[in-house]
Amino acid sequence: xxxxxxxxxxxxxxGSDSTETGSTRQERFDRGLAVLSAVDGEAGQRVIxxxxxxxxxxxxxxxxxxFGEIYSRPGLQPRDRQLVTLGMLxxxxxxxxxxxxxxxxxxxxxxxxxxxxxVLLHTTGYCGFPKAxxxxxxxxxxxxERGLLPVGSQ
Amino acid sequence: xxxxxxxxxxxxxxGSDSTETGSTRQERFDRGLAVLSAVDGEAGQRVIxxxxxxxxxxxxxxxxxxFGEIYSRPGLQPRDRQLVTLGMLxxxxxxxxxxxxxxxxxxxxxxxxxxxxxVLLHTTGYCGFPKAxxxxxxxxxxxxERGLLPVGSQ
Amino acid sequence: xxxxxxxxxxxxxxGSDSTETGSTRQERFDRGLAVLSAVDGEAGQRVIxxxxxxxxxxxxxxxxxxFGEIYSRPGLQPRDRQLVTLGMLxxxxxxxxxxxxxxxxxxxxxxxxxxxxxVLLHTTGYCGFPKAxxxxxxxxxxxxERGLLPVGSQ
Amino acid sequence: xxxxxxxxxxxxxxGSDSTETGSTRQERFDRGLAVLSAVDGEAGQRVIxxxxxxxxxxxxxxxxxxFGEIYSRPGLQPRDRQLVTLGMLxxxxxxxxxxxxxxxxxxxxxxxxxxxxxVLLHTTGYCGFPKAxxxxxxxxxxxxERGLLPVGSQ
Amino acid sequence: xxxxxxxxxxxxxxGSDSTETGSTRQERFDRGLAVLSAVDGEAGQRVIxxxxxxxxxxxxxxxxxxFGEIYSRPGLQPRDRQLVTLGMLxxxxxxxxxxxxxxxxxxxxxxxxxxxxxVLLHTTGYCGFPKAxxxxxxxxxxxxERGLLPVGSQ
Amino acid sequence: xxxxxxxxxxxxxxGSDSTETGSTRQERFDRGLAVLSAVDGEAGQRVIxxxxxxxxxxxxxxxxxxFGEIYSRPGLQPRDRQLVTLGMLxxxxxxxxxxxxxxxxxxxxxxxxxxxxxVLLHTTGYCGFPKAxxxxxxxxxxxxERGLLPVGSQ
Numbered sequence: 055x056x057x058x059x060x061x062x063x064x065x066x067x068x069g070s071d072s073t074e075t076g077s078t079r080q081e082r083f084d085r086g087l088a089v090l091s092a093v094d095g096e097a098g099q100r101v102i103x104x105x106x107x108x109x110x111x112x113x114x115x116x117x118x119x120x121f122g123e124i125y126s127r128p129g130l131q132p133r134d135r136q137l138v139t140l141g142m143l144x145x146x147x148x149x150x151x152x153x154x155x156x157x158x159x160x161x162x163x164x165x166x167x168x169x170x171x172x173v174l175l176h177t178t179g180y181c182g183f184p185k186a187x188x189x190x191x192x193x194x195x196x197x198x199e200r201g202l203l204p205v206g207s208q
Numbered sequence: 209x210x211x212x213x214x215x216x217x218x219x220x221x222x223g224s225d226s227t228e229t230g231s232t233r234q235e236r237f238d239r240g241l242a243v244l245s246a247v248d249g250e251a252g253q254r255v256i257x258x259x260x261x262x263x264x265x266x267x268x269x270x271x272x273x274x275f276g277e278i279y280s281r282p283g284l285q286p287r288d289r290q291l292v293t294l295g296m297l298x299x300x301x302x303x304x305x306x307x308x309x310x311x312x313x314x315x316x317x318x319x320x321x322x323x324x325x326x327v328l329l330h331t332t333g334y335c336g337f338p339k340a341x342x343x344x345x346x347x348x349x350x351x352x353e354r355g356l357l358p359v360g361s362q
Numbered sequence: 363x364x365x366x367x368x369x370x371x372x373x374x375x376x377g378s379d380s381t382e383t384g385s386t387r388q389e390r391f392d393r394g395l396a397v398l399s400a401v402d403g404e405a406g407q408r409v410i411x412x413x414x415x416x417x418x419x420x421x422x423x424x425x426x427x428x429f430g431e432i433y434s435r436p437g438l439q440p441r442d443r444q445l446v447t448l449g450m451l452x453x454x455x456x457x458x459x460x461x462x463x464x465x466x467x468x469x470x471x472x473x474x475x476x477x478x479x480x481v482l483l484h485t486t487g488y489c490g491f492p493k494a495x496x497x498x499x500x501x502x503x504x505x506x507e508r509g510l511l512p513v514g515s516q
Numbered sequence: 517x518x519x520x521x522x523x524x525x526x527x528x529x530x531g532s533d534s535t536e537t538g539s540t541r542q543e544r545f546d547r548g549l550a551v552l553s554a555v556d557g558e559a560g561q562r563v564i565x566x567x568x569x570x571x572x573x574x575x576x577x578x579x580x581x582x583f584g585e586i587y588s589r590p591g592l593q594p595r596d597r598q599l600v601t602l603g604m605l606x607x608x609x610x611x612x613x614x615x616x617x618x619x620x621x622x623x624x625x626x627x628x629x630x631x632x633x634x635v636l637l638h639t640t641g642y643c644g645f646p647k648a649x650x651x652x653x654x655x656x657x658x659x660x661e662r663g664l665l666p667v668g669s670q
Numbered sequence: 671x672x673x674x675x676x677x678x679x680x681x682x683x684x685g686s687d688s689t690e691t692g693s694t695r696q697e698r699f700d701r702g703l704a705v706l707s708a709v710d711g712e713a714g715q716r717v718i719x720x721x722x723x724x725x726x727x728x729x730x731x732x733x734x735x736x737f738g739e740i741y742s743r744p745g746l747q748p749r750d751r752q753l754v755t756l757g758m759l760x761x762x763x764x765x766x767x768x769x770x771x772x773x774x775x776x777x778x779x780x781x782x783x784x785x786x787x788x789v790l791l792h793t794t795g796y797c798g799f800p801k802a803x804x805x806x807x808x809x810x811x812x813x814x815e816r817g818l819l820p821v822g823s824q
Numbered sequence: 825x826x827x828x829x830x831x832x833x834x835x836x837x838x839g840s841d842s843t844e845t846g847s848t849r850q851e852r853f854d855r856g857l858a859v860l861s862a863v864d865g866e867a868g869q870r871v872i873x874x875x876x877x878x879x880x881x882x883x884x885x886x887x888x889x890x891f892g893e894i895y896s897r898p899g900l901q902p903r904d905r906q907l908v909t910l911g912m913l914x915x916x917x918x919x920x921x922x923x924x925x926x927x928x929x930x931x932x933x934x935x936x937x938x939x940x941x942x943v944l945l946h947t948t949g950y951c952g953f954p955k956a957x958x959x960x961x962x963x964x965x966x967x968x969e970r971g972l973l974p975v976g977s978q
Contacts, residue, residue: 076846101803107820108810109787116799119889120333129326137288138327141295142334143800148456148764151807152800171417172283173292179274180296180644183424184451184460187409191459194416204415230384255649261666262656263633270645273427297646302610302918305653306646325879334798337886338913338922341871345921348878358877428641437634445596446635449603450642456764479725480591481600487582488604490950491732492759492768495717499767502724512723538692563957569974570964571941578953581735605954610918613961614954736949745942750907754943757911758950788899789908795890796912 083114086122093125093132095162097155132163137173144177144189153189157196167197167205237268240276247279247286249316251309286317291327298331298343307343311350321351321359391422394430401433401440403470405463440471445481452485452497461497465504475505475513545576548584555587555594557624559617594625599635606639606651615651619658629659629667699730702738709741709748711778713771748779753789760793760805769805773812783813783821853884856892863895863902865932867925902933907943914947914959923959927966937967937975 077085090098105113125135139156143149160170170193178186197203231239244252259267279289293310297303314324324347332340351357385393398406413421433443447464451457468478478501486494505511539547552560567575587597601618605611622632632655640648659665693701706714721729741751755772759765776786786809794802813819847855860868875883895905909926913919930940940963948956967973 076848076851078846081846104810105806108813109790109806109821111787112791112794112802112806115791115794115893116333116803119893120799123889124329124333124885127326127329129322130330134291134323134327135330137291138295138330139334141292142299142331145296145299146335146763146798146800147454148804149800152803168283169288171419172281173288174417175278175281175420175423176284176289176292177296178420178423178641178644179270179278180293180646181300182454182640182642182644183428184454184457184642186420187413187424187460188456190413190417190420194412197416205417230386230389232384235384258656259652262659263636263652263667265633266637266640266648266652269432269637269640270649273431274645277423277427300609300644300646301916302650303646306649325881328879329882329885332795332798332882332885334800336794336796336798336916337890338796338916338919340882341875341886341922342918344875344879344882348874351878359879424641432637432641435634435637437630438638442599442631442635443638445599446603446638447642449600450607450639453604453607454643455762476591477596479727480589481596482725483586483589483728483731484592484597484600485604486728486731486949486952487578487586488601488952488954489608490762490948490952491736492762492765492950494728495732495768496764498721498725498728502720505724513725538694538697540692543692566964567960570967571944571960571975573941574945574948574956574960577739577945577948578957581739582953585731585735608917608952608954610958611954614957732949740945740949743942743945745938746946750939750943751946753904753907754911754946755950757908758915758947761912761915762951784899785904788897789904791894791897792900792905792908793912795886795894796909797916 079114079118082118082122084122085126086117086120089121089126090117093121093162094155094159097158101151101155132159133165136160136163136165140170140173140189141177141180144174144185145181147181147185147188150188150192153192154196157193158200161196161200161202167193167202171205233268233272236272236276238276239280240271240274243275243280244271247275247316248309248313251312255309286313287319290314290317290319294324294327294343295331295334298328298339299335301335301339301342304342304346307346308350311347312354315350315354315356321347321356325359387422387426390426390430392430393434394425394428397429397434398425401429401470402463402467405466409463440467441473444468444471444473448478448481448497449485449488452482452493453489455489455493455496458496458500461500462504465501466508469504469508469510475501475510479513541576541580544580544584546584547588548579548582551583551588552579555583555624556617556621559620563613563617594621595627598622598625598627602632602635602651603639603642606636606647607643609643609647609650612650612654615654616658619655620662623658623662623664629655629664633667695730695734698734698738700738701742702733702736705737705742706733709737709778710771710775713774717767717771748775749781752776752779752781756786756789756805757793757796760790760801761797763797763801763804766804766808769808770812773809774816777812777816777818783809783818787821849884849888852888852892854892855896856887856890859891859896860887863891863932864925864929867928871921871925902929903935906930906933906935910940910943910959911947911950914944914955915951917951917955917958920958920962923962924966927963928970931966931970931972937963937972941975 090102102113102117125132136156136159140153140160143153143156157170161167165173171190174186174190174193177189194203197205244256248255256267256271279286290310290313294307294314297307297310311324315321319327325344328340328344328347331343348357351359398410410421410425433440444464444467448461448468451461451464465478469475473481479498482494482498482501485497502511505513552564564575564579587594598618598621602615602622605615605618619632623629627635633652636648636652636655639651656665659667706718710717718729718733741748752772752775756769756776759769759772773786777783781789787806790802790806790809793805810819813821860872864871872883872887895902906926906929910923910930913923913926927940931937935943941960944956944960944963947959964973967975
């Protein structure tokens, strides 16, 4: 591989913002924290807090990169992102704590309980009933805490 | 468990359509085939065709139940369903053939290549880079076949 | 793709029951409930009941389709189905609640504790020890509740 | 933990064969190779052969332990083991090469193509359609090579 | 496949120890128990003990084969094995009980809390944040029990 | 949750580099590219190049964040990182293309073929034989391309 093609790829992949003013680590964290708070609310903050004594760097990267760098991009609306996220977390399995955060987030960004249960029904054909059931029982907990049960009676 | 509670649950779970006119297996298949054709187009049909000599019943159930009974429900729009589906298939891993069908479906129901690549970027924080890369290379194949490369230059 | 090949596939995949009398949604649910009750007993019913306020449609589809349409097919005996199911749930991981239901079902349809532990030992070479251990501790709970411990002393 | 309880557990877990005559590594390999040959036939042997230059020890352990120590146990018949195995490999995903070996094995130990496709249909409710489809297309390849297509016309 | 090539493969895969003195099942168990005790300490022993009434054979195989035959091999140091194991268990998901045992083992064989959290941060790019978080909260529990919190203040 | 605790967490999680000079997106990319080149060599660069027309932003994030921000951290040596990575990619399944890159990387940072095959044998007890076999056949390809077969004869 020639140096030229490497340089050309680097240029493409790094984007056209060569004149960007640098951002500090703190600025990137602050930008992510604003997104996290808007989307996940207290549930997200609790995860970050609980990492303080064991892995503050992981907390930093989730906030600064996950939310500040990726989630905040304008190309996909939060409602769309949560639809993708509910699909992923249901499919991965074993991610019930994260599903709890993201089901709250889904409600925060405008998905209704009826839409969320429709999402969960939709997952059955791709992930099977067991994973769909696991996700649904997390939804039952979240909906219950927010006074949204029974679904369909709103 | 008393017979009463069973009966009451059965009634709830089976819905209120006790006066529904029965549908035949053929009718359920036909309803699903119309949805499959609208969403997945030829790619979906090719999957069904390829099952003819090995497992026609699986083909029937994918069409009649997966598309006729679940996908066709009005509570979630096709664009939303495809967002969930892209998340699930990326997370499951090893489902590249199905991703190919559903990336075509995503384009068919209105997601743009730029939105789809944003979805794939969004999956990185939840599924990791390897699965996101696998899905992205399927997208490259699908976009290439439909003359949609390079993404961003449309 | 010609209309002809589509029609021909549709015909194959939908089977030869064009003269079938239609079944209603309620009838399909009732058929599934009878299978569910026979196989899973109270444990399955409890899952269905617990969905009543959050997702009755998911409960309906598990019963009407999962049990009424698929499980009830005569081509594979319940004992065989439970062997496949124990393999799947162990391999998927994170499906301990469903394993609990299906370990009870396995006992209900004639698998012995000794056969079930042999199944779990067999999974180690394919899924690894961690998943086999997770499944085995669910079996310990189920066997304990049914007075079947220690295994081997029956 | 006291030394006593450790000793007692060791005794339980190591079984009652304290008077067993020792077996050599070669003897354990030979015993496994007989089982492998009977169950997997040439397909299994090809896997072992293909490991010769990269990982002969892995080949040894698959044969000596996987087949000689585990598969050969009398508590579960080969047909039952293959049912569990088909469930596991379908659920794991990405194990198409192993599915090919074990679908051949399933046929070798007496499962019919119609039973195998029924197994694959049964997996849909637990693993979803994508993984069931992946497994079914491996079955199509195996059945085709053995002149067993179309299924249902035997 | 000719008998010759089979014989040659068998010879390669079974190794060169044709003059090995046989080992008994008890001897293989004892060898594994020594390794298990050195690496996993009480946490490993508790897993073995808890299998006594439900699946002593699984306990035997974990000890005799997993530790006696595989882990004890000299080609990879325990610290290296635990690095691989932390990666696997984080990636598999749903293996929190095993992670607890193996995080203790990781500390036992010389990995520091700071190295372990660095491992967990490294997993994010490959497995995503949800699985990394699940593993990190198990680490928080293990570190807390051993007085190793907060990480970084040692 | 009070503003105070939020601020305190933010401070902890964002680290103590409040006086850090900002880095530009291009600088972060360049830092990552140096790490990527050192570790993955041409194989990594080929992945980045192949993303140019479909998803340059994903390429940027893999390089700038995955390698520049995470992999480059001094708390874990490259050899250790590759051990964790081989464990993760084997466990995830379906990541053969990434395994190919990272098996090359493993050799680049000092792991020997004999150590790598020992890692792969170690994965069997945690991930099962099928995934270990898939990874081993990728290793066979990589070792073959680099003239490292047969393993053990170096």
